[in-house]
Each structure stands twice: as C-alpha cells, then as structure tokens.
Amino acid sequence: MKDCIFCKIIAGEIPSWKIYEDDLVYAFMDIGPINFGHTLVIPKEHHTSTATIPEATAGRMFRVGARIGVAQKRALDADAFNLHLADGTCAGQVVMHAHLHVVPRNADDTFHWNWRQLKYDTPEVAGELAEKLRNALKLEPQD
Ligand code: 5GP
Ligand code: ZN
Numbered sequence: 001m002k003d004c005i006f007c008k009i010i011a012g013e014i015p016s017w018k019i020y021e022d023d024l025v026y027a028f029m030d031i032g033p034i035n036f037g038h039t040l041v042i043p044k045e046h047h048t049s050t051a052t053i054p055e056a057t058a059g060r061m062f063r064v065g066a067r068i069g070v071a072q073k074r075a076l077d078a079d080a081f082n083l084h085l086a087d088g089t090c091a092g093q094v095v096m097h098a099h100l101h102v103v104p105r106n107a108d109d110t111f112h113w114n115w116r117q118l119k120y121d122t123p124e125v126a127g128e129l130a131e132k133l134r135n136a137l138k139l140e141p142q143d
Pocket of ligand 1: 005014016017028029030031032033085086092093094095096
C-alpha cells in the first residue's frame with residue numbers, strides 16, 4: 001500500500017535489519033526496541049488489522065514469532081520473550097500495517113507491562129458479557 005512504511009520496508013524502499021522472510025511474512029528488528037533484538041513480524045500483504053489477515057498468514061506470523069523468540073533466547077541469552085500485538089490506535093498501534101512484536105526479556109531488564117486485574121461484580125455480570133462476546137464472534141471481521 002502506498003504511504004505505508006512497512007510496505008516500503010518489504011519492498012526494500014526503506015532499509016531494515018531483516019531477520020526472516022518467506023512467502024507470507026517478513027520479520028525485522030524494531031528501530032526503537034524495548035530490549036535489543038526486539039523484532040517485528042508482519043504479513044507481506046497489507047492489513048491494518050490482524051482480524052482480516054487470512055488464517056495461513058496469521059498462523060505463520062505466530063509460528064515465526066515464537067521461533068524468533070527462541071532464537072532471541074539462544075543468540076541474546078534472553079531468559080524469555082513476550083509476543084505483543086496492538087490492534088487499533090487506543091490499544092497502542094502506531095503503524096497501521098498489522099505487526100507482531102517479539103520482545104526478548106531478561107529477569108533484570110526493569111521493563112514492566114502496566115497490567116491491572118479488575119474484578120467482575122458478580123458471576124452473572126461476567127456470564128452476560130461472555131454471551132455478548134459469543135454472539136459478536138459470529139460476525140465476520142472487517143478492516
Ligand atoms: P506499534 O506501536 O504500532 O505496535 O509499533 C510500531 C513499531 O514500529 C514501534 O515499536 C516502532 O519503533 C517501529 N517502527 C516504526 N517505524 C519504523 C521503521 O521505519 N523501521 C523499523 N525497523 N521499525 C519502525
Ligand atoms: Zn502496509
């Protein structure tokens with residue numbers, strides 16, 4: 001897609017530190033890493049949202065992401081890795097070409113996901129919400 005920075009990276013119009021490429025996905029190091037070696041896995045086909053990526057490509061993204069995580073442990077002596085994906089602006093998506101972050105982690109890297117845990121008022125409230133989600137899941141995703 002014209003004017004998409006990640007499409008330009010795939011096309012070689014913008015340089016990148018490539019880690020992996022196949023028929024469906026491209027992986028390269030993030031220019032502003034959480035930890036050094038932080039890598040992005042992207043579909044070669046432009047999709048704004050992960051929800052519209054065909055199953056084979058989405059599966060490949062996850063598989064390649066996990067393999068890169070293992071490579072980070074081997075090559076960077078990382079203890080672990082995070083797979084992270086922001087879908088939509090308020091979720092933190094800045095580049096509107098879907099991408100999976102693979103972040104190498106070390107016990108002492110001082111990075112924290114700002115995670116909180118809310119509580120449902122009652123089991124019934126949670127049950128109603130689950131029902132709503134199951135119904136919404138019947139609809140096809142759209143970009
Ligand atoms: P998001 O916030 O959309 O989930 O993540 C976008 C990521 O893309 C950011 O972590 C940012 O550092 C990275 N990024 C943005 N522009 C470029 C670029 O031109 N080259 C590379 N390698 N990474 C980029
Ligand atoms: Zn794109």
